[in-house]
Amino acid sequence: xxxxxxxxxxxxxxxxxxxxxxxxxxxxxxxxxxxxxxxxxxxxxxxxxxxxxxxxxxxxxxxxxxxxxxxxxxxxxxxxxxxxxxxxxxxxxxxxxxxxxxxxxxxxxxxxxxxxxxxxxxxxxxxxxxxxxxxxxxxxxxxxxxxxxxxxxxxxxxxxxxxxxxxxxxxxxxxxxxxxxxxxxxxxxxxxxxxxxxxxxxxxxxxxxxxxxxxxxxxxxxxxxxxx
Numbered sequence: 001x002x003x004x005x006x007x008x009x010x011x012x013x014x015x016x017x018x019x020x021x022x023x024x025x026x027x028x029x030x031x032x033x034x035x036x037x038x039x040x041x042x043x044x045x046x047x048x049x050x051x052x053x054x055x056x057x058x059x060x061x062x063x064x065x066x067x068x069x070x071x072x073x074x075x076x077x078x079x080x081x082x083x084x085x086x087x088x089x090x091x092x093x094x095x096x097x098x099x100x101x102x103x104x105x106x107x108x109x110x111x112x113x114x115x116x117x118x119x120x121x122x123x124x125x126x127x128x129x130x131x132x133x134x135x136x137x138x139x140x141x142x143x144x145x146x147x148x149x150x151x152x153x154x155x156x157x158x159x160x161x162x163x164x165x166x167x168x169x170x171x172x173x174x175x176x177x178x179x180x181x182x183x184x185x186x187x188x189x190x191x192x193x194x195x196x197x198x199x200x201x202x203x204x205x206x207x208x209x210x211x212x213x214x215x216x217x218x219x220x221x222x223x224x225x226x227x228x
Contacts, residue, residue: 014228016144016171017112018162018194020180021123021130022057023202025105026137030098031091032057036068038094039087043079045072054203058182060124060155061087088126095129096136102201104221109138111225118169120145122161124184145169157184159192166192177227186212197224 022028029050036056037047048056048068056067065083074080112119121143123130130148145165147153154160166173178189181202189196190213198209198217209217216227 012174014117014177014195015175016118016120016165016169017177017179017224018120018122018165018189020182020185020202021121021125021133021148023054023181023204024102024179024185024199025121026099026101026133028099028133029053029057029203031094031096032064034097035087035091035094036064038090039065039083040068040072042086043083045069045074045079057203058124058184060149061091061126091129095132099133099137101137102221106138108221108224109142111222115228117228118144118171120165120169121147122156122165122188123148124155125149157187157191159188162188162192162194177224179224181209183208183212186214195227197227 019025022032033048033050033053036053041047045068048071056064062084065080065087066077069077069080069083109119121130121134125133125148127148127150131146134143134146145168147161147165149155153164162173162178166176173193176194177197178185178192178194179197179199180186180189181199182204186196186198186209196213196215198214200206200217200219206217218224
């Protein structure tokens with residue numbers, strides 16, 4: 001059941017839904033876990049379990065690795081550049097390891113298309129890997145816009161990626177829903193001025209979404225359709 005917090009900004013019919021990727025569209029935690037553990041393991045650091053990575057992810061690969069190293073006993077990040085290089089190499093191989101869309105995602109995307117609502121992805125995953133995942137899971141050209149992390153666009157929680165998608169699709173922010181699973185996503189959507197929907201099937205809890213002022217919180221993808 002959805003929990004709606006503030007519908008004041010959702011009075012117009014929406015023409016675009018922007019989705020976070022990891023923890024929102026796809027369960028990619030096994031992929032991230034094995035890739036990061038292999039990267040840090042190459043330099044003698046102990047692996048972390050899957051649950052720990054739920055709190056390491058969300059702010060891009062560099063921040064993920066910084067958290068791994070700091071918690072592993074390298075607060076000065078002496079090994080950061082080496083581990084970063086290793087992670088990029090490993091992640092190319094394991095980018096799709098056990099990665100699948102969450103239950104109900106395919107159906108809600110199909111329904112959005114039927115309603116002629118545009119769909120887009122905004123991820124802090126490196127742009128080439130974001131494109132790889134979306135193509136593998138949904139096919140070439142399924143989404144109207146796919147934006148991963150690039151040097152030109154500041155990563156989330158900056159709203160720059162949201163603004164870039166808005167410009168590309170020529171759809172104003174007020175006609176958009178922003179859907180994600182973490183505080184980073186809620187900060188991104190709110191700072192852009194979009195109506196934000198926090199999801200409970202991803203990597204974080206309801207309390208984090210509430211504390212970061214999600215306009216609505218939902219437990220199943222089909223509930224997105226209520227906010228169009």
